[in-house]
Amino acid sequence: MQKNIEFIDKLRSSGLRPTKQRLKICEVLFNREETFHFTIKDLVKKISDNLNEKISLATVYNTVHAFKDKGYLKEISINSDKSYFDTNITNHHHFFDEDTNQLIDCEDDYIENINIKKNITGKKINSVEVLIKVASDNQNQN
Amino acid sequence: MQKNIEFIDKLRSSGLRPTKQRLKICEVLFNREETFHFTIKDLVKKISDNLNEKISLATVYNTVHAFKDKGYLKEISINSDKSYFDTNITNHHHFFDEDTNQLIDCEDDYIENINIKKNITGKKINSVEVLIKVASDNQNQN
DNA sequence: CAACAGTTTAGAATAATTATAATTTAGTTT
DNA sequence: AAACTAAATTATAATTATTCTAAACTGTTG
Numbered sequence: 001m002q003k004n005i006e007f008i009d010k011l012r013s014s015g016l017r018p019t020k021q022r023l024k025i026c027e028v029l030f031n032r033e034e035t036f037h038f039t040i041k042d043l044v045k046k047i048s049d050n051l052n053e054k055i056s057l058a059t060v061y062n063t064v065h066a067f068k069d070k071g072y073l074k075e076i077s078i079n080s081d082k083s084y085f086d087t088n089i090t091n092h093h094h095f096f097d098e099d100t101n102q103l104i105d106c107e108d109d110y111i112e113n114i115n116i117k118k119n120i121t122g123k124k125i126n127s128v129e130v131l132i133k134v135a136s137d138n139q140n141q142n
Numbered sequence: 143m144q145k146n147i148e149f150i151d152k153l154r155s156s157g158l159r160p161t162k163q164r165l166k167i168c169e170v171l172f173n174r175e176e177t178f179h180f181t182i183k184d185l186v187k188k189i190s191d192n193l194n195e196k197i198s199l200a201t202v203y204n205t206v207h208a209f210k211d212k213g214y215l216k217e218i219s220i221n222s223d224k225s226y227f228d229t230n231i232t233n234h235h236h237f238f239d240e241d242t243n244q245l246i247d248c249e250d251d252y253i254e255n256i257n258i259k260k261n262i263t264g265k266k267i268n269s270v271e272v273l274i275k276v277a278s279d280n281q282n283q284n
Numbered sequence: 285c286a287a288c289a290g291t292t293t294a295g296a297a298t299a300a301t302t303a304t305a306a307t308t309t310a311g312t313t314t
Numbered sequence: 315a316a317a318c319t320a321a322a323t324t325a326t327a328a329t330t331a332t333t334c335t336a337a338a339c340t341g342t343t344g
Contacts, residue, residue, distance in 0.1 A: 159309085159310055159311080160310085161309075161310075162309090181300095182300080182301085183300090199301095200301095200302085200303090203300095203301070203302075223299075223300075224299085224300065224301095225300085225301090
């Protein structure tokens with residue numbers, strides 16, 4: 001569990017002012033054992049569940065984008081109408097449960113290393129991400 | 143190149159009435175050598191470029207969704223605010239050029255087979271897709 | 285503590301998509 | 315081929331996620 005003072009340093013060191021709102025969002029996002037996968041809506045809900053004061057929607061968007069730009073969050077590509085974010089910023093892959101719309105980290109032992117044999121000429125690879133869509137075994141869902 | 147009569151059969155066989163609009167959209171989508179990656183906006187533009195008559199936006203959405211449901215199109219997950227569709231419905235992966243926002247098919251010889259060693263209990267795998275984000279080699283882009 | 289740039293905010297604006305309800309059309313029945 | 319019915323199309327309104335705007339506020343620096 002990180003302390004407030006650590007968040008302040010973290011923010012300052014990347015040129016973000018440690019405002020009340022950003023610190024609250026840090027607490028919600030980073031004071032946890034497990035990776036947090038969330039949409040903006042999820043985060044807004046977590047904030048209003050955990051805090052007394054409210055943070056405006058615009059600030060939540062601003063902060064999430066700032067955190068993403070600074071590398072504290074990753075944005076995950078899901079076949080969807082909204083963006084998912086991930087507090088796990090290491091290189092890793094995902095399962096997406098189509099029954100529940102839940103994003104699940106794919107541990108390293110679940111998948112063999114991805115080997116890109118050729119690349120587009122003149123481009124560098126920025127990321128390689130695997131998305132494994134799963135659904136109930138016993139039903140016909142899509 | 144497929145003929146109109148083939149599209150009519152194709153649509154009928156999957157329980158879709160071969161309407162004028164759907165046939166026009168079939169022509170635009172499937173009468174081509176290469177895979178077509180597109181957003182709804184792209185498709186609307188192609189339609190208005192190629193045809194005299196106009197098709198309403200709602201119909202374009204309806205048709206693309208119907209075609210997707212019937213398996214004539216795939217929807218591709220991109221880190222973005224809009225949906226991309228693909229006329230290549232085989233299992234395959236993608237490059238996404240972040241400079242140009244272009245989606246590029248990843249040929250089989252570009253990537254080694256993906257091997258999922260473990261899966262989520264009680265779920266079946268519906269799809270495995272790799273997205274390789276690339277950008278200019280000589281610039282600092284993100 | 286004054287000044288200033290960086291932040292927050294409510295609310296408006298935008299953009300993609302979906303819903304609605306009236307009209308039209310395709311396929312079937314007479 | 316006229317009549318019927320369910321499916322499809324359409325213009326438009328509604329919805330949803332996200333971004334923009336401009337005013338008010340706050341953190342930092344001197």
